[in-house]
Amino acid sequence: MKKIKALALFSGGLDSILAARVVAAQGIEVVAVKFVTPFFENDILTDVEVYQEKIREKYSINVIVEDISEGYLELLHNPTHGFGKNFNPCIDCKIFMLSRAKEMMAELGASFLITGEVLGQRPMSQRRDTLNVIERDSGSRTQLLRPLSAKLMNPTQAELDGLVDREQLYNFSGRGRSRQIALAKEFGIEDYPAPAGGCILADPILSRRIKKVYDGDFVIAPEEITADDIRMMLVGRQLLLPGGGWLILGRDERENDRMEKLVTDDDATFFMEERPGPFAVLRKAAVCYDDAAKRDSDIRITASLVVRYGKKVKDGQKGADVGVKLAGQAYEIFAEPLEDKIFQSWIL
Ligand code: SF4
Known part of the structure; x- marks a missing residue:
């Protein structure tokens, strides 16, 4: 019988590690994708294989690294859902990544998508209404499973089709981390990154430089800026x-x-x-x-x-x-x- 395959969006944080492992524990083949741009995770591009090996060794997860700089620079001109506190277009960023992941599903033969989002964990981008907007605007409503909060949401297609056992999913919500930490222990995962930022667009100082470019207040015009210009800027x-x-x-x-x-x-x-x-x-x-x-x-x-x-x-x-x-x-x-x-x- 052909093995069921799922594609997990992988931030590298504990929630995304757990989401991938929870689904893999049901015998489903999980492939993770790590998106990189000059604004986040750029260093991975220095040696992709070393990164992949590290993730495989530490978390038993196979990860594909995908550079989405080109489309991402476009997105920053005018994100539909605006910016957060700094120059971070978090909602559009998630929509963009999910849309790209959706395209990759066909290439990889995956039946559904996984994210590590937890209901109510972040004040803006993980509220129930925002999660709905993200899945609606990325066109992934029927394919997107959030294993850590699945029991607080309507069953997804993968559950209805019997590809995933809903009983073995979770009902995590809110900002507390204790349940995630306990689950990590069950999987034997002890070494994971702290839930810190790392995104330059959310950094109050560095994001100002990027905003300057997009405001047309820089040597290079906003429509001419390249990913390497941004890398040079940082x-x-x-x-x-x-x-x-x-x-x-x-x-x-x-x-x-x-x-x-x-x-x-x-x-x-x-x-x-x-x-x-x-x-x-x-x-x-x-x-x-x-x-x-x-x-x-x-x-x-x-x-x-x-x-x-x-x-x-x-x-x-x-x-x-x-x-x-x-x-x-x-x-x-x-x-x-x-x-x-x-x-x-x-x-x-
Ligand atoms: S903090 Fe950065 S990487 Fe994370 S969702 Fe927001 S814009 Fe995207």
Whole structure:
């Protein structure tokens, strides 16, 4: 007999782990999907296989990693259900993920979807009326099973069709975690992440940068922003220079490496050979200036900032040569460090 298959939306939090395991415990094959964007879980993309192995080992769950950045950047222009406290479009975000998961069901041969949502756990996005809106707008009403709160809801199609035994599902509700923790113990799961955020769109400080872009108040127009631009926006020191340029300075080797991977042909890059210091990127310098004098001035400023944040030398020599690469050309500029009071107001 063909094994029944279900697709679980996997946040990595305890509820999503339990939801997948509760259904798998009924002999159903559960495949989990982890959605990533530059705003959440981006680091997983550095090594997907390591992540998959970790989840398999810790929770006995097979997970597919799906990058949904492209559609997600679109969603942020005008989410139907608006934003939360910061720039987090939680309801539309869930609708978007469920819609994508619904498409994947056919590709994977899954009969229904699973989420770890618990009725009343979050003030906004897990209220009963909001859960109804999410399943209605994602078109997943008949396919979506929420195993942890299923007994407080009408039976889903998977239950009515006898694919899932409703008796072995749960009636969790509210903010308390004790029942989840007890259930985790039954499954032998002791090491799971704390129920913390991790979404940049819900972060009061970082989300402001993203909002600025979508408000049209940034060097790059909202309709032109790419996932890699956003990734660049979330690394290093960020400055808006007087000539209009967007500058990113790495704060350590890890950030320098990360930035190097995000560089495009339109960027100007800066690096000091003679001392340890930041890698710097003047994003889209080849195309974003309508005035060459402004670009040259921002390039000189950038070189001075690279020296400012570079390692100090003992012999009193402050200035240094900074290598610049722009539009296929490479050259050096001698620059003195820029005084802090000059650039404080340029920091994003
Ligand atoms: S916090 Fe972020 S990832 Fe979570 S639902 Fe809201 S927007 Fe989506």
